[in-house]
Amino acid sequence: MSEQKKNKMKKFTAEFLLEKLQIQSSKALLITLLYSSIAIVIFLLMSLIPQPFIMNGLFKFGLILPLALIPTIAAIRGPLAGFITGYIGTFLFDLVVYRVILLVTIPYLPYGLLGLLIGLANYQINNGKSLAKLAIISTLVFLLSVLLLTIIGLTMQGISILVFLGFVVLPLLSMGIPSIFLLTPLYSRLWHILAYNAYPSLSRLMAKLKSREE
Amino acid sequence: MIRYLKDNKFIIGVLAVTIIFSGVTFNNLSPFQPFKRTLTINGITYDFNAYPSLNDEQIALFNNLRTLITSEPLNSFDNWNADYFIGFLHYLFAFTDYAMSGMFETTPGYRTDYYRETAYQLIKKMNTTVGEFGNDSIEYIEWGRTSYPSYYWPNATDPAGLYMGGYRGPANIMWTAHFALMETLYERSFNESIFLDEIDWFINDWNNSLTTDGYGNLTDGGIWGVGLIPCEPYIVFAQCNSIPIYCTELYDNLFGTSFMNMWDYGLNFMNTVMHDEYDLFIDGYFIQEPKGSSGGMGSGIPSTIPGPAVNRYFEDGRAAESSYSNSWTSLFLEFTQPEKTVEDYPVFLEKYGVDVTGDQMYISGSFNNPSFGSITDMLGTLFSCVLAKQRGDFNTLQRIQNFLYSQYNKVWSENGREMYYDTSSLFEFLSPVLAALRIWATTPVTLTDLANARPSVFWEYPFISQADDENIWVYYAKWDAVNSVFLLNIKVDSTANLTFSNFDHVPVAYEGESQVISLGISGSDYNLTLQPGSYNLVVL
Numbered sequence: 001m002s003e004q005k006k007n008k009m010k011k012f013t014a015e016f017l018l019e020k021l022q023i024q025s026s027k028a029l030l031i032t033l034l035y036s037s038i039a040i041v042i043f044l045l046m047s048l049i050p051q052p053f054i055m056n057g058l059f060k061f062g063l064i065l066p067l068a069l070i071p072t073i074a075a076i077r078g079p080l081a082g083f084i085t086g087y088i089g090t091f092l093f094d095l096v097v098y099r100v101i102l103l104v105t106i107p108y109l110p111y112g113l114l115g116l117l118i119g120l121a122n123y124q125i126n127n128g129k130s131l132a133k134l135a136i137i138s139t140l141v142f143l144l145s146v147l148l149l150t151i152i153g154l155t156m157q158g159i160s161i162l163v164f165l166g167f168v169v170l171p172l173l174s175m176g177i178p179s180i181f182l183l184t185p186l187y188s189r190l191w192h193i194l195a196y197n198a199y200p201s202l203s204r205l206m207a208k209l210k211s212r213e214e
Numbered sequence: 215m216i217r218y219l220k221d222n223k224f225i226i227g228v229l230a231v232t233i234i235f236s237g238v239t240f241n242n243l244s245p246f247q248p249f250k251r252t253l254t255i256n257g258i259t260y261d262f263n264a265y266p267s268l269n270d271e272q273i274a275l276f277n278n279l280r281t282l283i284t285s286e287p288l289n290s291f292d293n294w295n296a297d298y299f300i301g302f303l304h305y306l307f308a309f310t311d312y313a314m315s316g317m318f319e320t321t322p323g324y325r326t327d328y329y330r331e332t333a334y335q336l337i338k339k340m341n342t343t344v345g346e347f348g349n350d351s352i353e354y355i356e357w358g359r360t361s362y363p364s365y366y367w368p369n370a371t372d373p374a375g376l377y378m379g380g381y382r383g384p385a386n387i388m389w390t391a392h393f394a395l396m397e398t399l400y401e402r403s404f405n406e407s408i409f410l411d412e413i414d415w416f417i418n419d420w421n422n423s424l425t426t427d428g429y430g431n432l433t434d435g436g437i438w439g440v441g442l443i444p445c446e447p448y449i450v451f452a453q454c455n456s457i458p459i460y461c462t463e464l465y466d467n468l469f470g471t472s473f474m475n476m477w478d479y480g481l482n483f484m485n486t487v488m489h490d491e492y493d494l495f496i497d498g499y500f501i502q503e504p505k506g507s508s509g510g511m512g513s514g515i516p517s518t519i520p521g522p523a524v525n526r527y528f529e530d531g532r533a534a535e536s537s538y539s540n541s542w543t544s545l546f547l548e549f550t551q552p553e554k555t556v557e558d559y560p561v562f563l564e565k566y567g568v569d570v571t572g573d574q575m576y577i578s579g580s581f582n583n584p585s586f587g588s589i590t591d592m593l594g595t596l597f598s599c600v601l602a603k604q605r606g607d608f609n610t611l612q613r614i615q616n617f618l619y620s621q622y623n624k625v626w627s628e629n630g631r632e633m634y635y636d637t638s639s640l641f642e643f644l645s646p647v648l649a650a651l652r653i654w655a656t657t658p659v660t661l662t663d664l665a666n667a668r669p670s671v672f673w674e675y676p677f678i679s680q681a682d683d684e685n686i687w688v689y690y691a692k693w694d695a696v697n698s699v700f701l702l703n704i705k706v707d708s709t710a711n712l713t714f715s716n717f718d719h720v721p722v723a724y725e726g727e728s729q730v731i732s733l734g735i736s737g738s739d740y741n742l743t744l745q746p747g748s749y750n751l752v753v754l
Contacts, residue, residue: 054241055623057639062239063232094572099609102569128224135228159570160578160586167570167617182232189225 020120022078032077036084039073042066043089044096053175060171067176068183070111071138074119075188082115107152110145117141125192131185142180146172242624245271248689248703249748255699255724262703262750266658267690268320270705274626274633275649276317279310280332281632282646288338289347291355295642302589304352306647307340308392308457312661313654315399320659322668323675323700324691328683330404337396337409343381356389357381361505365447367428367437370505376428376437378447383416384423384437385447390416391457398464399664405673417465417473420458424476434479438501440487440520441479448502449513449523452484452495453539456546460665463549467667474550484543485554488522492561495543496533498523527583537566537577537594545601549665559605566594567610574617575610596647599655604662611655619648631684631707676700676721676753679739680713686744700753704744712742714753724752 015024023029046066053062070089074082091108094100102108118141124130146169153164219226247269250262282293296303311333318329342351344358357363358381365385366375378385394416397409422428423443424436435441442450443458459481462473488496498513501520513523513534523534540562548555565581577598578584579591586595595614602611622635635652637644675693677700690703700714700721713736714721721740723731731751733740742753 050244052236052240052243053620054239055621055636055639058621060621061235063236090572098572098613100569100572100613102572107571128222131228132224157569158584159568160584163568163570163576163586167574167621171620178235182228182235185225185228186232 020078021080023080032081033084035073035077036081036088039069039081039085040089040092043069043085044093047093048097051175058166058170059174061178062175063183064175064179065183067179068138068187070115071118071134071141071180071184072187072191074115075123075125075134075138075184076191077119079116079119082119083112084115086115087112103152103156106156107149110149110152113148114138114141114145117144123188125188126196131188134188135181135185138184139177139181142176143173146176245269248687248705249750250703251750253724253750253752254727255752255754258697258699260694260697260699260701260750260752262690262701265690265692265701265703266320267703268317268657269689270687271624271633272317272653272657273687273689274631275653276314276332278627278632278634279314279646279649279653280328283310283332283335283339288335289342289350291339291350294646297643298641299643300355302643304340304356304389304392306650307336307352308396309654310646310650311336311340311396311399312664313650313657315403315664316657316659317653318403319664320657321688321691322672323677323693323702324681324688325404325677326679326681326683328681333396333400333403337393337400340393340396352389353381357386360446362386362447365505367447368502370448370502378444383419384428385444387443387458388445388451388454390419391443391454391461395457395461395464398461398468402464402468402664402667405668413465416458417462417471420462421473421476424480435483436479440483440499440501441477441481442483442499444501446504448504449498449500450488451498451539452488453497453542453546455480455484456543459550460546460661463665464667467665477550481551485551490533490535492565494535494540494558494562494565496522497536497539498534525580525582532582535582536580536590537562538579538590538597540566541577541594541597541601545597545604545661548604549662552662555601555605559601559607562598563610566598570617573613574620575613576617577614596651599651600661603655604660615652615655619652622648671695674716676714676716678702678712679715680711682710682712685710686712698754700751702749702751702753704751705748706744706746708746710744712744714740714742721753724754725749 018024022032043066046069049065051062051064053060066089070082070086073085087108090111091101091105094102118138121137123134149172150164150169153159153168154161248267250267252259252261252263286293291303294303294306314329314333340352343353344351348354349358363379365378366372367378369375380386381389383390394413397413401407401409401413420443422430424441425432426436427433428437438444438450440450442455444450445454459477462477466472466474484495488499490496499520499522500516503519504515514526516522516524517531525532525534540558544555544558544562566577567575568578568584568586569575576586576591577594578586579588579594585591595618599611599614599618602608602614619635622637624633625636626633634645635648637648675695677693678691685707687705689705690701693700714733715738717740720735721733723733723742725731731742733742
């Protein structure tokens with residue numbers, strides 16, 4: 001391959017990557033950061049809401065409302081926004097609410113990874129099939145994140161294996177999987193309705209009112 | 215419409231499943247806080263938000279414990295499901311009593327038989343003897359089924375020595391101290407003077423053991439030379455001795471005596487000799503060669519006796535240590551030596567605390583053998599909650615509570631008056647343990663608060679002496695001595711009558727500036743009838 005072709009390929013790869021991360025321009029970067037910031041705030045607020053649950057033997061069932069926000073923002077605004085929301089959101093919650101930073105933030109990385117990987121694929125939020133794809137991919141990536149979290153917990157955090165499996169992994173799976181699978185498409189569709197229907201309608205209504213006043 | 219449903223069948227299906235799933239898993243909510251508001255009566259503002267109160271969960275847990283305590287004969291222990299933990303039962307009774315005392319102190323103006331009877335029955339259960347009930351007694355469970363009754367000092371098997379095999383002393387501090395403290399707290403809460411003789415006896419017995427050789431001759435360090443009282447008669451523990459020390463403090467404060475001096479030698483021994491390299495307490499110090507089992511929660515016998523109990527899992531002779539020993543001791547000794555508890559607490563958390571997630575942590579049973587799953591791990595974690603509350607470390611308290619209580623369903627009775635944690639997936643004995651410790655760790659009163667006596671004039675303050683207890687939830691009930699008003703935060707399930715005593719005039723209850731509820735006269739008492747609802751009342 002000639003040097004020119006190589007350079008072209010490099011440029012193409014870099015452009016593709018920047019586009020994928022939604023930071024191809026300073027405006028895009030700003031919007032990505034804005035989306036992430038808003039998502040983090042919503043994540044923190046949702047985390048403060050007590051989460052009802054029910055135990056069935058050793059299994060805990062319920063919905064973790066903020067968890068699905070990570071794949072949702074990844075689907076809407078790409079992998080970087082997903083990563084920031086997952087990593088910073090979980091980290092900030094522990095820091096703000098419990099004043100704890102676990103193991104120099106390493107245990108928060110799986111949540112970042114969750115957003116990062118989900119954001120790599122493309123989705124059409126207004127399309128049912130695409131939402132189903134989002135739900136399935138999110139669930140699979142979530143399983144991968146839990147696996148990574150388990151490895152970190154057992155190798156680096158020095159937690160009793162039984163405790164980690166019983167108090168972290170099992171509840172995360174039994175509550176996390178339904179949360180991710182069910183809530184991600186719902187949040188995404190809700191966002192779509194707000195962004196593409198409610199907001200323009202509201203803008204039109206405001207404009208109408210303004211013109212009438214004039 | 216049909217087209218819309220067809221076009222959106224996936225999202226509608228997901229929405230339907232989510233609603234159903236949310237519905238069936240909607241349980242175990244955080245406790246509701248009682249209704250609180252600010253009232254201004256006669257120009258004085260009463261802010262009920264500022265008064266530390268109970269909540270529904272604490273009261274419902276108490277109601278359930280009350281049922282366990284009062285619904286079986288004194289010599290029956292079936293309600294507690296303690297088959298595999300029978301040796302821990304008397305500790306549970308004691309700690310339940312301490313937890314309840316914190317509740318009583320939160321609502322000191324609510325002193326009907328409902329609370330008093332529960333505390334009294336628990337003391338009676340704790341005091342079931344072989345003489346009266348045979349093997350169905352705490353005496354048999356705690357002492358009689360062991361080889362301890364045939365112990366002598368200094369040679370365990372030589373009957374010519376000082377007899378140490380008595381259930382009530384001198385070397386059974388793990389029962390005598392708890393029993394005496396339960397009685398002393400009862401007197402603090404209800405001022406009935408029914409246990410005074412017994413409490414006096416224990417205090418004098420401890421004084422004799424700690425300041426003489428057991429035969430009446432003054433001796434530094436007392437019978438065992440360490441200024442502390444043994445449990446399984448050959449070993450002393452800091453945690454077990456922290457109970458009689460605390461009890462002596464309370465006794466001195468209640469009756470104006472000065473028995474605390476008897477602990478000077480022992481406290482110094484605990485703070486200097488019974489210490490590890492981090493200045494935390496070690497778990498046991500052998501004063502005598504044990505006979506039979508070595509006892510203790512994990513303490514190995516040292517090569518030289520007297521000497522510190524050693525860790526069974528290491529051959530280098532390192533001292534036995536445990537989180538339960540340290541959290542318990544620091545908790546009960548904070549009143550006596552606050553600077554020591556304040557200094558130890560962060561070191562304790564650093565050595566024993568284990569972060570599970572940001573919102574959950576547990577306390578490892580031992581820092582030499584970090585783990586979770588044993589009884590000592592659980593005890594350390596439970597006592598650390600109460601210690602964290604007392605230290606004002608509500609962040610740690612919340613994280614440990616999240617860990618302890620996030621795996622069990624809350625089960626409410628049909629009438630909504632009682633609640634317990636369903637621990638049947640693990641073992642049922644944990645349920646009353648979690649109930650008592652939940653109350654202890656979350657009510658707004660600490661052991662350091664309880665170590666002080668109420669002022670003598672307190673017993674002349676107006677109070678609720680009778681009530682339809684089964685119909686009410688009393689969150690706050692206290693005489694405000696500064697403004698001479700009775701403050702009551704209460705929820706009424708169905709029409710309830712409350713009898714106030716000690717008012718020297720016909721009182722009036724204010725719900726608001728002009729909303730007045732009149733009280734009826736009944737002899738020297740006054741009756742207040744409340745309809746269902748929530749009330750913040752100022753009675754004056």
